[in-house]
Amino acid sequence: MSDRTHYHLLAGLLEYPEAGYPQTVTEIYKFVDGRYPAAAAALERFIDLLPADNLLMMQELFTRSFDVQAIATLDIGYVLFGDDYKRGELLANLNQEHHKANNDCGTELADYLPNILRLMSILRDEELVGDLAYAIIAPALLEMIGEFDTDRIEQKNKKYQKHYKTLIEMPAVQTDEAVTLYQFALKSLYEVLKQDFKLIKAMPLKRTNDFLGSIVQENDIEENANARYDGGTI
Numbered sequence: 001m002s003d004r005t006h007y008h009l010l011a012g013l014l015e016y017p018e019a020g021y022p023q024t025v026t027e028i029y030k031f032v033d034g035r036y037p038a039a040a041a042a043l044e045r046f047i048d049l050l051p052a053d054n055l056l057m058m059q060e061l062f063t064r065s066f067d068v069q070a071i072a073t074l075d076i077g078y079v080l081f082g083d084d085y086k087r088g089e090l091l092a093n094l095n096q097e098h099h100k101a102n103n104d105c106g107t108e109l110a111d112y113l114p115n116i117l118r119l120m121s122i123l124r125d126e127e128l129v130g131d132l133a134y135a136i137i138a139p140a141l142l143e144m145i146g147e148f149d150t151d152r153i154e155q156k157n158k159k160y161q162k163h164y165k166t167l168i169e170m171p172a173v174q175t176d177e178a179v180t181l182y183q184f185a186l187k188s189l190y191e192v193l194k195q196d197f198k199l200i201k202a203m204p205l206k207r208t209n210d211f212l213g214s215i216v217q218e219n220d221i222e223e224n225a226n227a228r229y230d231g232g233t234i
Contacts, residue, residue, distance in 0.1 A: 004129065006031060008121035010192060011114035013043075013185050014074060017059050022052035032192065039191035046184035049177060065182040071156065072147040072182075076140035077111035087111070090136075094119075097128070113140070117189075133197045141190040148183035 009031060012024040025047060032039040051057040066074050073079060077094075081087040094110035097103075101122050105115045116137060123129050146152070193199060 004121050007117045010189055011117035014114050017062055019055060036192050036195055039188040042184045042188040042191060046181055049181035071153055072144040074113045075109055075111050076113050079140045079143050133193055138193055138199050141186055145183055145186050148180045
């Protein structure tokens with residue numbers, strides 16, 4: 001496909017919510033409605049759950065989804081490879097492509113999903129675009145969507161509580177489903193990608209990397225480091 005400018009628009013769906021965020025979501029919905037029926041259905045559910053009149057709550061939901069004691073992460077190289085050296089290789093290659101395309105990544109890393117979506121919208125190399133879609137973005141989206149499963153969230157929360165001794169409270173939303181509303185944003189994006197690139201894989205995809213396992217590993221490393229420090233070995 002030659003016209004990919006809509007991926008720049010879609011990137012706004014997964015940016016940290018600011019005052020104009022509900023308008024951005026509405027604009028995205030108007031674009032997918034009629035063009036991408038499955039994406040529109042998922043995004044409609046996201047809009048239903050979004051506390052559009054409460055900026056602080058929108059920001060808290062984003063933070064708890066992707067940042068602090070997170071359900072998932074938007075750094076998709078980490079989703080796919082964890083701390084494996086392959087992520088380093090991916091970051092190096094993506095940095096090069098962002099630079100060549102003059103795509104400003106701001107304060108985020110090269111594998112931050114909105115940055116990659118904006119890169120897709122301006123790349124001229126069709127083969128590279130296909131590689132990004134099939135080998136990087138789509139598998140990562142399926143992994144991320146899977147992390148919003150209720151059982152997996154409970155497991156992560158137990159690990160976070162064990163490590164940090166406390167669990168940050170979820171925003172006081174009206175329904176439990178609203179806590180996981182970002183799964184519908186991710187599903188909407190996946191459906192656009194699926195239609196554009198004729199993807200045939202269904203959800204859930206067998207995990208190549210486990211975000212929960214990465215959390216446990218990171219916590220264990222930090223605990224061991226703290227123990228060595230407290231014991232005077234450092």
